[in-house]
Amino acid sequence: MVVEGEYFKPGTSLGVPASLKAQGHSFSLVLANSSRFIDLDTLVISQRLANVPRYLCFPDGSMFTSLQNEQLDNALRSSGILPRSTWIDYFESGWRWTLLALIVIPVFLVLLFTIGMPLVAGHIATLVPETVKQELDAGAIEFLDELVFKPSSLTTERMKALEERFSRASRFYPNQNKQVLFRDGGAIGANAFAFPGGTIVFTDQLVNLAENDGELLAIYAHEIGHVVNNHSMRNLLQSAGVTFVLGWMLGDLTFITDVVLVGVPVLLQKMSYSRGFEREADQFAMLILDASGYSRSCFADIIERLSTQLSPELNSETSYISSHPAPGQRVAMSRAAQACSDLLSGVDGRKKSSDGLKPAVRQELLDEMEIEPPFRPPTPEEIEVDLSEGDYHSVRKVSPTYPPAALIRGLEGYCVVEYTVTTEGTVADPVVLEDQCTSPYFTEPSLEAARKFLYKPRVENGVVKAVPGVQNRFTYKIVKPGEKPINPPYRKTE
């Protein structure tokens, strides 16, 4: 076998035609009027890459180069030396691997951006301490106050009333900072903002746009959905992540491809993440509305009214790149049979609305979240108190409401409440035992349920006695479809 090429003496650019002769395991280099034997062990051979010439470097610094890659490989193979890294050349030279890459690359990127990145960002976002987030809030609000906002012209009574209404819904996420601020939105107009630390700003324009407080509660619930789910932090991390991944993994980009091919996907990704967050917050708003006894129509009403304020183009369902889902979709998702002004009395109304949740998930939510009318302890006249001789025992136990914020996070746990069983058989002074409560989400619902318990009071020697220090453990467990629910759902530890 003969491989034609060029030979260079050590340290010179002057080449002479030469050929490589392979006879079995012995190689020799043939020049115009001389020939030399080649020791294959000391030879350095460059890796094969498409049509790029190969270089055989000799230990004395001389070199043989050839464009005849095929012949060279054959010669080397026949002598038992396979050139290094042939596998990559094998992948690079076949069209079917190219086709495979064309399919795998988009799939991989889509999976990375839709599943991997949000997962990682979600985990990292929870590591950011509350204090840092609240500092971010303060900075952002100071900035906006200076540049955009003006002081609110709402009356103090109006603000107080709204704050009170909101605080009733806020019992479902007890560990969040729940500051609500009102500002004149100026150029921004009707809008509401959620900041990472839990501060929510309503503009006067939005408050005035709403026809009833249910609509404002819907907006409030939506914004709180952003806070509870750490959306600002996640957005920040995901945007940085996309830039990082594209820059790092694809690398070796020139100026222009850098700008266009990294800039544009980052922007698109940001928008689609943003839409995802909006949907998540919308779903959260639905849960809060359900749990606080408002119709989901409240949300539909205010979104509809807000969208008519914007230009018609913005309402088109086709606009792909948008920070929010199309208003039409959001209205359709939340429109319920009941008008917003009707406070719901039962569960029936809610079952009709479609909220984009999977049927199984929705069923779970509905099963777990029973809406009950505001509770007041029953008076002894209302119930017949059993005053027979004997120790206290339970007459009525009530299931607590599953806090939606815990539900959508799949959070399970328990909470132990300690209280006094009064001489009337009611519950007084319930307190949560901090070290026996797995999440602050469960505090409020547990206390609320405990207040509704009824007992036969303790009667010793004909004397009715109050019993302090009675404990009850409320267990929160999400029932998977097909799984047998715990019945009675909550174990007591008395």
Add this chain to the structure above:
Amino acid sequence: MTHDFHQPVFTGNASEYFRIWIVNTLLSLLTFGIWSAWATVRNRRYLYGNIEWAGNRFDFCGNAWAILRGRILAMVFFLAYAVGGDFSAVVPVATIFLLVILFPWLLTSAKRFRLSNTAWRNLRFDFPGSVRNSYIQLALPLFLILLSLTCFLVAKMRVEENQTVMESLRWNGFAALLLFFVSFFLVPVTIYRVKNLTFNTTCFGRHGFSVKIDLDRFMGIYALTILVLLTVMIVTVTFFTLVMKISGENSMLILQALQGKSFAALALLYLFLTLCYLLPYAYWNVTTTNYVLSATQLENLTIEMKMSVWVYWWYLWTNALLAVITLGIAIPWTKIRMLKYKLSCLSIRGELPVFYGNNKGRKVATGDEIGDAFNIDFGF
């Protein structure tokens, strides 16, 4: 044997390069970026290995580990700058200072890596300059840049103590303008020094390149670039103002585009702005490259570079557009297209001499032995 005129040509083709590019891109993704260093080596080997000059090809023989080190370093800086800024005001500023201070070292090691791993025939290029020398050469402009940055920051802190956000914004605008004028002198001086240093230190074998450029010309080019940039700014701003005034409908469209609400509007705006702002970039790039390369000599060979600003600009934005429309699939083709154009503008005149190396041969050039740790590729 020897001719008076030597035109480099590109011998590769896009379909071959496409296969190499896409397979390596896939491997980079699947290995979460680790392979990207090896991918860079393969890509570069293909491109260098297909540039033929005076009958022989160039070759890139860099080590992927050095590239990986460089990329990790670059990513650390990027993360500190991009993500650090969201949590702390100090981190991005510290990153910039660190980058300015490390610049001569980064430049030297990057140049050394790139050049000592580029070969033609049996000889390698080299960058024998020491880090010390780079620091000496670049000390003055870098010191002035650091000084002006420090003055800016100190003044900012002083002023910021009791003032409102609006005042501080106004002050920032003023300071930025001031900084802009300071940079007006510092940037061309720095680039001039860098070009002077790198071109005069570069060797092929034992033969050194020499370049004769003067600062006045650089200042002139820079001033014209600023002028082009200002013209583009005025034109775009006027254009948008006019559109806004002419009809309310269209102004709505631009507002939507700015808010990212309408895809079509955003795409058009992006295209328009890219077109406009690529012009000053193209002007600066083409003019300096033409000037510096044409002033470079190697032994009795003179180089002539004759790129056209308009053609380069046309290639830039059509390439970008193609890359976007094809979702990146056209990237290999656009790379080759640009490379071919550049090579077609380059000619080397003079009788081709016989070059000599340091008698050590091609695969054991100086670069490899000078501490592998300093061998990083930082993409200059």
